[in-house]
Amino acid sequence: MRIDKRRLEQSIEELGRIGQTPRGGLTRLALSDEDKRGRDWMVSRMREAGLAVTVDQMGNIFGRRAGDSALPPVMMGSHVDSVPTGGRYDGQLGVLCGLEVIRSLDDAKIRTRHPVTLAIFTNEEGARFQPAMIASGVMAGKIALEDAYNTRDKDGIRLVDELERIGYLGAEPCVARPFRAYLELHIEQGPFLEEEGLSVGVVEGIVAIAWSRLTIHGVQDHAGPTPMRIRHDALVAAAEVVGGVRRIAREMGGDLVTTVGNLVVAPNIVNAIPGRITLSIDMRDPQDATLDRARAKLEAIVREACEREGVPYELEHYWRVPYTPFDRDVVDTVERAARAAGARYRRIRSGAGHDAQYMAAIGPAGMVFVPSRDGRSHCEEEFTPIDDIEQGATTLLRAALDLAGRA
Ligand code: HGY
Ligand code: MN
Ligand code: MN
Numbered sequence: 001m002r003i004d005k006r007r008l009e010q011s012i013e014e015l016g017r018i019g020q021t022p023r024g025g026l027t028r029l030a031l032s033d034e035d036k037r038g039r040d041w042m043v044s045r046m047r048e049a050g051l052a053v054t055v056d057q058m059g060n061i062f063g064r065r066a067g068d069s070a071l072p073p074v075m076m077g078s079h080v081d082s083v084p085t086g087g088r089y090d091g092q093l094g095v096l097c098g099l100e101v102i103r104s105l106d107d108a109k110i111r112t113r114h115p116v117t118l119a120i121f122t123n124e125e126g127a128r129f130q131p132a133m134i135a136s137g138v139m140a141g142k143i144a145l146e147d148a149y150n151t152r153d154k155d156g157i158r159l160v161d162e163l164e165r166i167g168y169l170g171a172e173p174c175v176a177r178p179f180r181a182y183l184e185l186h187i188e189q190g191p192f193l194e195e196e197g198l199s200v201g202v203v204e205g206i207v208a209i210a211w212s213r214l215t216i217h218g219v220q221d222h223a224g225p226t227p228m229r230i231r232h233d234a235l236v237a238a239a240e241v242v243g244g245v246r247r248i249a250r251e252m253g254g255d256l257v258t259t260v261g262n263l264v265v266a267p268n269i270v271n272a273i274p275g276r277i278t279l280s281i282d283m284r285d286p287q288d289a290t291l292d293r294a295r296a297k298l299e300a301i302v303r304e305a306c307e308r309e310g311v312p313y314e315l316e317h318y319w320r321v322p323y324t325p326f327d328r329d330v331v332d333t334v335e336r337a338a339r340a341a342g343a344r345y346r347r348i349r350s351g352a353g354h355d356a357q358y359m360a361a362i363g364p365a366g367m368v369f370v371p372s373r374d375g376r377s378h379c380e381e382e383f384t385p386i387d388d389i390e391q392g393a394t395t396l397l398r399a400a401l402d403l404a405g406r407a
Contacts, residue, residue, distance in 0.1 A: 001398065005386060012089075012096055015042070015080070018037045019032075025088070025381075026092075027084050030123035031081075031122070035166065039061060049103055051063030054172050058174040059122040060121050060122055067115035071115065074116050075179045076098035076183045077094065078119075078120070078121070079091035079094075080092050087376075087381070087383070090186075093187060094186050095120055097185040097396050101393065113405035123135055129153055129159045133353055134159075139174050182356060186368070187382070188369040189372050194375065196346065199344050200341070202338055202369075203366065205324055206323070206353060207286050207349065209282070210284070210320050211281070211319040213278060213280055213316045215277070223273055233309060240308070241279065244301035244302075245301070254285070258283045261280055263277065264279070298315075324361070338368075350367065370384050370388045
């Protein structure tokens, strides 16, 4: 059994046009008007495929294909929100491959024992609202619904108000429910599969992730008349921290990665000494203990930089997800499916977070990776060849069918 490559390619093209950037990338921020249009497009396709569509309190969308209703569903999911000037494969591909699996089951007139459910999770990216994977986090009981509702974007708009505004504030409780397995197809967003000429990654687990926010309070002043000896410049301290965050990864080595991706300067003009800085720190490693050591080094670097400049600060560690191994049986099933699909594959670990990370906390989960050209992602250059996508989607089909069983 295979999927319909042309139909899938057509869906990627159509959904990718909603929020498309002039350079062919994608900006479809969570709960934006583009996200609403993307969601509406997906709901129409789900209904055309005969799925029973429901929306929960976090705006997660579920399309259920009938099976024995006494049995827990096999779920396939991902997300349709993107980062700003991102690509049209991150998240979207997993949702469309899940839809293609359902369409292919219909083409083959296959009934399954377990129902099969397609899931679209809200705000996976953590680009507009933080943290990332917030909606699967609520479902997994790791993030309180009220906290998620009250998180605000950079303009102070609350998540719950945006859910209501775009018509996706559902009534279904966003709580853990039993599932036979959760499968997520996703682009690798790294270089390994392509380097090794492979088309499928059998994902064994996801790294631990830690997000921190640093606020530095300098003394805002005039850039001209203020002598250097009396300055307390928040940006000078921040610059030392940015260099220090890179040094942590370089000195600790291994698989640790550290990133300062967001830095906001106030008042951010040529002729004022910066008064207030906020910056983000993203650190990831397969070992939680390594992440703890990295965090201790970060705290020392921040303390020294701010003491040297005489500027008070707050360092808030506001999000942490542990290293997450996937369910052994599900991983083995994905591997068998890749082999049966005739795919060139290997086992691999994810350096990116996914909704599967929280789903793995409440049931058996696994992932299927497909390559990223030049390993690029979270950028407009993001691309995966359709032949690799076909191999990945066929692997997803076979794994889902194996887990759902034929009626
Ligand atoms: O941050 C991540 O790894 C994902 O893209 N949300
Ligand atoms: Mn993603
Ligand atoms: Mn992403």
